[in-house]
Amino acid sequence: MRKPLLLIGLQWILLSAMAQNIDFKFSGGISDADLSAVMEKRVSGLLTELNAACAQNRELQLASFHLTSRASQSLQLLWKNFHFSCNDSKIRQLCLQDVNGYEIRGVAITLTPMGSNFKGELNRELTICFAPDKEITGVHMALANNSFASIVGKGRDVTDTRRRLEILKFVEDFRSYYDEKDLEALRNVYSDDALIITGKVIHRRNLGHDQAQMKPEIVYSKQNKEQYLSSLQRVFQNNKFIRVQFDSISVRRHPAKAGFYAVTLHQKWQSSNYSDDGYVFLLWEFKEGASPVVHVRTWQPDMIGSQKLDEDDVFNENDFFIP
Amino acid sequence: MRCCYIIVVGWLLTVCVPVSAARHFKFSRLETAARMLGVSDSVRTDTLAYTYYVLYKHQPLKIRQGIRGRVEHIGIPLFNHDYEAAFPSPVFECLEYLTLCQQYHLTENTLPLADIKFFTGSWSVLFGVGDRKTVTLETVKDRYYLVTWQEGRQTIVQLALPVNYELLTCMSRKQLCQDFVCRLNEVASADAPPVDYQHPQQSYYLIPEITPDQNIDSLGCLIFDRSRPQESMANLMLAASHVAPLATLQLELVLDHDRRERLSIPFRRWNALCRSFGCQPYFGLEDSSGETMRGVQIMCNIPTGYDHVLYVECQKDELGKKDIPLKATAYLYVPSSNVKALFASPKKQQSRTKRQNKI
Numbered sequence: 001m002r003k004p005l006l007l008i009g010l011q012w013i014l015l016s017a018m019a020q021n022i023d024f025k026f027s028g029g030i031s032d033a034d035l036s037a038v039m040e041k042r043v044s045g046l047l048t049e050l051n052a053a054c055a056q057n058r059e060l061q062l063a064s065f066h067l068t069s070r071a072s073q074s075l076q077l078l079w080k081n082f083h084f085s086c087n088d089s090k091i092r093q094l095c096l097q098d099v100n101g102y103e104i105r106g107v108a109i110t111l112t113p114m115g116s117n118f119k120g121e122l123n124r125e126l127t128i129c130f131a132p133d134k135e136i137t138g139v140h141m142a143l144a145n146n147s148f149a150s151i152v153g154k155g156r157d158v159t160d161t162r163r164r165l166e167i168l169k170f171v172e173d174f175r176s177y178y179d180e181k182d183l184e185a186l187r188n189v190y191s192d193d194a195l196i197i198t199g200k201v202i203h204r205r206n207l208g209h210d211q212a213q214m215k216p217e218i219v220y221s222k223q224n225k226e227q228y229l230s231s232l233q234r235v236f237q238n239n240k241f242i243r244v245q246f247d248s249i250s251v252r253r254h255p256a257k258a259g260f261y262a263v264t265l266h267q268k269w270q271s272s273n274y275s276d277d278g279y280v281f282l283l284w285e286f287k288e289g290a291s292p293v294v295h296v297r298t299w300q301p302d303m304i305g306s307q308k309l310d311e312d313d314v315f316n317e318n319d320f321f322i323p
Numbered sequence: 324m325r326c327c328y329i330i331v332v333g334w335l336l337t338v339c340v341p342v343s344a345a346r347h348f349k350f351s352r353l354e355t356a357a358r359m360l361g362v363s364d365s366v367r368t369d370t371l372a373y374t375y376y377v378l379y380k381h382q383p384l385k386i387r388q389g390i391r392g393r394v395e396h397i398g399i400p401l402f403n404h405d406y407e408a409a410f411p412s413p414v415f416e417c418l419e420y421l422t423l424c425q426q427y428h429l430t431e432n433t434l435p436l437a438d439i440k441f442f443t444g445s446w447s448v449l450f451g452v453g454d455r456k457t458v459t460l461e462t463v464k465d466r467y468y469l470v471t472w473q474e475g476r477q478t479i480v481q482l483a484l485p486v487n488y489e490l491l492t493c494m495s496r497k498q499l500c501q502d503f504v505c506r507l508n509e510v511a512s513a514d515a516p517p518v519d520y521q522h523p524q525q526s527y528y529l530i531p532e533i534t535p536d537q538n539i540d541s542l543g544c545l546i547f548d549r550s551r552p553q554e555s556m557a558n559l560m561l562a563a564s565h566v567a568p569l570a571t572l573q574l575e576l577v578l579d580h581d582r583r584e585r586l587s588i589p590f591r592r593w594n595a596l597c598r599s600f601g602c603q604p605y606f607g608l609e610d611s612s613g614e615t616m617r618g619v620q621i622m623c624n625i626p627t628g629y630d631h632v633l634y635v636e637c638q639k640d641e642l643g644k645k646d647i648p649l650k651a652t653a654y655l656y657v658p659s660s661n662v663k664a665l666f667a668s669p670k671k672q673q674s675r676t677k678r679q680n681k682i
Contacts, residue, residue, distance in 0.1 A: 074614060127612050140613045157530045158607035162619040165632045165662070169654040173579040176496040185580050243434040245487070247660065270434045291581045 022047035022086055029095035030102070031258055036095070038134050042066055043104060046128070046136065047086050054085040054112060067136040071129075075139045083112040084124070101137065102130040132288055164251045167261055167284065170292050171249060174282075178244040181236040187229060191285070191293040196228040197221070197315070199278070199300040216305035228297075239271035246280075254317050259286050260295075262317035266302065277302050281315040283322075296320050347393040350502070352493065356397050356420075356429050360384070366394055376400065385419060385454075398423045400454040401472075412460060413491040413601075413627045414468050414484070418449075420493050426450045435490050444472075444480030452480055462486070465625070466660060486628040486660050500578060500655050503600075507576075510596050511588040528621055529662060533607035537561050549643040553611050556637055559647070560606040560620045564591040570647040572635075577654050590649060597622040597631055614639050628660045 024043040030036045046065045053060050060079050062072050087108045096103040107126040129138040177185040190196075199218040223231070236242070245268040254260035263282040269275060283296035298315040302308065348354035357363045362384065365377040370392035376383040382399070389395040398419025407415050421439070424430045425446045436446075444452075449472075456472045456479060463469055465486065472480045489496060527534045538546045538554035546554040547568050559567055570590035575583055594604065602622035609617045615636055622631040635651040 070614075129613065138613045158532050158619060159609045161529055161533060161607070162609065162632060162634060165619075165621070165630065165657050166634075166654055168662070169577070169632070169657045172496065172656065172658055176579065179495060180497060182580075188581065241432040241434050243432075246658075270437060272434075 022051060022089060022091060024091045024093075024104075024107075026095045026104075027092040031256065035134065039095070039102065039130055042134070042136060043128055046139070047091070047107065050109075051085045053079075054083045057083065065136065066134065067139070068131070071136050071138045078139075084109040084126075085112070086126075087123075101132045104128045104130075167251050167263065167286070167292075168249065170284070171246065171263055171265070171282070174294070175244050175246050178242055181242060183229060183233055183236065186232070187225075188291070189294050190225045190229070190297070191295050192225060194225040194228075194294060195296050195320070196223040196225070197296075197298040198223070199298070201301050201304055203305075216307075218300060218304060218309075235271070239273060241272050243270040244268070245270075252317065254283075254322070257322050260284070260317070260322060261286060264314060264316065267299070279309065279314045283317060283320060295322070347391065349389065349393045349395045350494065350498070352430075353394050353397050356423065357394070359429055360427060368392065374404070384423070387416075396420065399426065399450060401449065401452060402458055403454050406458055410460060411601075412468075414460060414470060417484070417491045417493060418470065418482075422446065422449050435493075438487065438490055439482055439484045442481040442483065443478050444482070449480050449482075486626075488624070488627045488629040488656065488658060491627050496656055497579065503655055504576060504578070504584060506596060507588065507593070508586060510592045511586050528605045528607070528623065530607075533605050533619070533621060535561060535603060535605050547642075549639075552616055552639045552642055553608055555642050556611075556616050556618060557606050557608065559590070559637075560618065560635070561604050564595050567591060567594075568647060569645060570649050572649045572651050575652045577652060590647075593633075600624060601626060602631060611639075623659065625659065628658060630657045630659045630662070631655050632657055 022044050024040050024047060026036050026040060030039075042065055046062075046067075049061060049065065060076060062075065067075065087110055091107055093104050093106055096105060105125065105127050107128065109124050109126050111122045111124055127138070127140045128136060129140075131137045174186075174189055177189070197220050199220050201216050202219050203216050246265045247268075249263060249265040252262045252264075254262060261284045263284060265280050265282075266277070267280045268277050278299050278301045281296065281298045282294050284292050284294055286292045296315075300309060300314060348357070354363075357366055360379055362377055362379055365379075366386060367375065367388070369388075372389050372392070374385060374387040376385055378384070385396070385398050385400040386394060387396040396416045396419070398416060399422040401419050401422060402415045421436060425433075425436060452472050456474055459471045459473070461469045461471075463483070467483045467485055469481070469483050471478055484490065488499070492499060494502070537558050538551075540546050545558050545562055545566060547558060548555055559570060567590070572588050572590045572593055573585070574588055574593070575585050577583055597604070602624045605621045605623055607619050607621075609619060611617075615638055617634070617636050620633040620635055622633065624630065632654040633651050634653075635649055637647065637649050641647055
């Protein structure tokens with residue numbers, strides 16, 4: 001009687017050892033350390049449980065992993081058809097962010113089909129989705145490896161295009177507030193700590209060897225939100241009509257700060273008694289559930305004397321420190 | 324008996340006369356133009372859709388009535404009707420209206436007119452050019468229209484105007500959004516028949532993954548099948564109204580000034596309305612790995628230079644339903660003239676020293 005019990009115990013120990021603990025860490029894509037630690041812990045726990053349940057050929061016990069009821073149900077359904085385990089004990093993946101929360105893709109798994117009629121690919125990849133409140137909202141099996149990269153890659157291209165179009169919509173709204181002379185709307189768009197930098201071309205006397213020359217150069221003035229809006233109010237009062245046009249807009253995601261986007265554009269300003277052309281740089285912050293705000297606006301003339309402003313001299317996101 | 328007679332005549336006077344005299348203008352700018360020119364009485368009151376001409380200071384004015392007899396355009400006739408019908412473009416009515424405004428000083432705000440560059444001729448020459456001359460309309464790099472009027476081999480007027488939706492519609496972004504939302508609310512509850520549509524083949528938006536191409540099976544039929552959710556969703560977004568399955572859109576419109584408006588609308592009507600404005604649908608699938616499929620429908624109005632962007636979600640298991648529920652967020656009037664230049668790689672840190680500014 002002792003012998004079979006010993007064997008079962010030994011088998012249990014062996015299976016437990018085979019069901020190795022998974023150490024999951026983000027390789028980037030998330031800057032909030034607390035949030036990242038919680039998500040990493042939950043993913044590590046969930047993947048360890050998947051491995052253990054697969055090794056012991058048992059049902060999943062998901063109660064402690066903070067899955068939504070829908071995600072839990074969906075995973076249990078998947079488990080009825082397939083058991084699977086992670087191939088690696090240390091997993092490093094990027095955190096992908098979208099409007100619905102966060103996503104981890106490309107967790108390599110090996111399937112153990114429950115039926116004998118499965119003829120598909122056994123090596124797959126798992127996708128784990130999180131809501132912004134860190135709850136797991138979905139655990140899905142991605143497509144077969146060969147098609148995964150291409151299809152998901154394409155999906156990301158579509159997502160990226162759509163996000164840029166959304167940003168463009170907000171930039172266009174922002175432009176039209178100038179046309180409408182809507183100071184209140186502009187007040188809402190600029191963050192309270194907004195930094196506004198405006199360039200102006202001056203001609204400085206440059207004494208050469210034989211004669212004095214007038215050399216054009218840009219001088220910059222810095223304003224805060226209230227100073228800028230006060231001067232804008234005067235411009236609005238002094239001009240019956242204003243027409244602002246943006247073109248050559250480019251959008252860049254900030255390399256380090258999530259939710260920050262840098263927008264550079266060419267601006268044509270027309271008003272009843274003044275017009276100019278120049279480059280505008282805007283640093284936008286897009287927050288979940290809130291309207292986007294502008295933290296930085298700079299304007300530089302596109303011509304310095306008869307010289308076109310060098311593209312490298314246009315302000316960009318690296319010129320500003322975001323705390 | 325006399326009392327009845329008086330009541331009937333009184334009722335006819337109060338009800339019928341104002342109705343018969345009512346003139347409907349699609350946009351307030353048209354009503355203002357008719358009033359300023361003093362031609363309001365010449366505007367017809369029937370409910371037919373057609374174009375007619377009235378004389379003003381010995382010059383013809385062109386008036387076009389649309390559905391329910393609403394006045395949709397007033398301008399100086401500059402283009403031959405057959406040419407307009409053969410090559411529909413927003414340029415025609417834009418230039419006719421702006422020439423009217425310029426000639427009779429109908430608008431104080433002349434800033435938009437600065438965008439129209441004359442290479443040959445001027446506004447005054449254009450005013451007298453009439454609609455009998457040979458006209459050619461070209462697009463230059465999808466950014467400008469070049470319009471040329473010729474008599475024999477001689478160019479009388481040549482001008483360029485940018486593909487800018489505010490200029491081409493002679494309306495501000497705010498007015499356009501208000502008008503579109505208003506129309507959307509009208510069609511959401513109306514029994515308007517869907518407008519049919521032929522989709523263009525073999526073209527794509529910015530990236531090949533956003534396409535107007537529909538998915539067909541081996542028999543050449545459009546795929547609407549629960550077992551093929553990706554293809555079915557793409558077809559739903561792109562198909563002509565009469566062949567697409569029924570679907571209801573729970574729509575959130577992201578408007579200016581932080582406003583959001585929600586409405587429920589049959590998806591066919593959303594499609595039909597956008598198409599009636601000249602938009603063509605494109606679709607790209609973003610994610611279909613889980614139970615929820617997400618994608619983007621871009622209603623592209625290339626001639627006018629704007630897109631409506633619809634970010635749409637659909638549950639895979641609901642694709643087989645008789646009326647498929649869709650959840651979507653719409654961003655209206657995204658300028659497409661900027662879209663091609665929209666992508667930029669992150670700026671490299673420049674080697675030269677540049678002082679960092681703290682926000």
